[in-house]
Amino acid sequence: MYKTHVLDNGLTIIGEEIPYLKSIALGVWINAGSRIEDEKISGISHFIEHMLFKGTKNRTSKDIANEIDNLGGQINAFTSKECTCYYVKLLDSHINKGIDILSDMMLNPLFNQTDIDKERLVILEELKMYEDSPEDLAYDLLSEGIYKGHSLGYNIIGTEKSLFDINKKEIEEYFGNYYVPNNSVISICGNFNFEEIVKEIEDKFKSWNKKEVDINFTKADFKNTYITKNKDTEQVNLAIGLEAIASEETEEAYALAIINTIFGGSISSRLFQKIREEEGLVYSIYSSQSLYRQCGELGIFASMSNENLEEVYNLVIEEIKDLKNNYLSDEEIRLTKEQLKGSYMLGLESTSSRMMAIGKAMLLNKKVRNSDEILKSIDNIDRETIKKVIDKVFNLDKIGVCIVGRDVENIKL
Known part of the structure; x- marks a missing residue:
């Protein structure tokens, strides 16, 4: 059972006590990601994530x-389109050290100019690393195309130009505007006493000052797009995007999870069994949903030899049409509900996964x-809701396509 507490400065704490474990996972969540950036400072959320590990007034980067x-223990962070998270996982006897370090990073970052200039180069190498991954590049280009003109389509890391344009003043202003307690959540999972850990968090974070936050999430309109990018690779990578639903449409989100599975x-999915197992045309093929506030997309990804590209694409389109025309059988729905429930329950065995789930949701x-509510929600999804979501999502009038590989610039699918 989850417990929550809100400090006087607006910081929300949510925790789940699991006394039979010996570890605790704790995350500090900031309601700021690449979606709230503009083009000039694209990548600043991710830049700040890096900078908080470069040292504080009390610790060097090496000390942390x-x-x-x-x-x-473990300490790490990630930036997404809609949030940033800094987290630790430690033995329960050491969690106070984790709270102390994370509070120090949030409240006392240095943003030293020399460190900023060095970290630009590190992040540029990270950007190049992703550009050297055809699958990541295909998704980034697809996202940029289907959300063209909207920040949801920006690369989370930014661009080479924006990385060198971002300056110390902009970093400090952005940090000051969004890294405030009333725009944040701390989630905890593992072996602890909630009341005791709230006191520890309050002691460390009480000097974190509340501030009015102005975030306006505008809806990103899905745009049809067709993109090719030459890349000297042994395989060609195909990414297809379909307009999906928003994360807040809870019932439909559960229905989409069933459909996507x-x-x-x-x-055991249709794409994998048909295109890999039966036809032998690919090694990797899968679909996944990315749901945001007010919008979302379903992505389909595959890698194959150049000569198989057109056939794989046509088979994917056939599967989309078949799903749209014939929907799902009652037996498929029943079995997939069990699959989803089993996968969800197995995920609960990880304190990190549980901490991530409750922190992001809050x-x-x-x-x-809670878990009972989630399992019940999966069970309660009916055939009509699934049909409604299929009609909404598997719509070829709204489609984006990106192809990355060798000699693909003139390919028309």
Whole structure:
């Protein structure tokens, strides 16, 4: 059962006590990601994520790493389109050290000019790394195309130009505007006493000052797009996007999870069984949903030899049409509900996964469903809701296509 507490400065704490474990995962969630950036400062959310590990008024970058490593723990962070998260996982006896370090990073970052200039180069190498991955590049280009002109289509890392345009003043202003307690959530999962850990968090974060936050999430309109990008690779990578639903449409989101699992979300899925197992045309093929506030997309990804591209694409389109025309059988729906419930319950065995789930839900949706509610929601999805979501999502009038590979610039599918 989850417990929540809101500090006087507006910081929300949500925790789940699991006394039979010996570890605790704790995350600080910030309601700021690449979606709220403009083109000039594209990548600044991710830039700040890096900078918070470069040292504080009390610790060097090496101190942060050593203090966690010496305890056998983990510390890391990630930036997404809609949020940023900094987290630790430690033995329960060491969690106070984790709280101390994370509070120090949030409240006392240096943003030293020399570190900023060095980190630009590190992030540029990260950008190049993703550009060297054809699958990542295909998704980034697809996202840029289907959300063209909207920040949701920006690369989370930014661009080479924006990375060198971002300056110390902009970093400090952005940090000051969004890294405030009333725009944040702390989630905890593992072996702890909630009341005791709330006191520890309050002691460390009480000087974090509340501030009015102005975030306006505008809806990103889905745009049809067709993109090719030459890349000297042994395989060609295909990314297809379909307009989906928003994350807040909870019932339809569960229905889409069922549909996606059957369509391409598992090794028993239609795409995998038809195109890989029966036809032998690909090694990797799958689908996944990315749901945001007010909008979302379903992505289909495959890699194959150039000579198989057209056939794979046509088979994917055939599967989309078949799903749209014939929907799903009752037996497929029943079996997939069991599959989803089993996968969800297995995920609950990880404190990190549980911490991530409750933290993100509280930050983005202001509420968290317990496991019984989630299992019941999956069970309650009916055939009509699934048909409605299929009609809405598997619509070839709204489609984006991106192809990355050798000599693909003149390919027309």
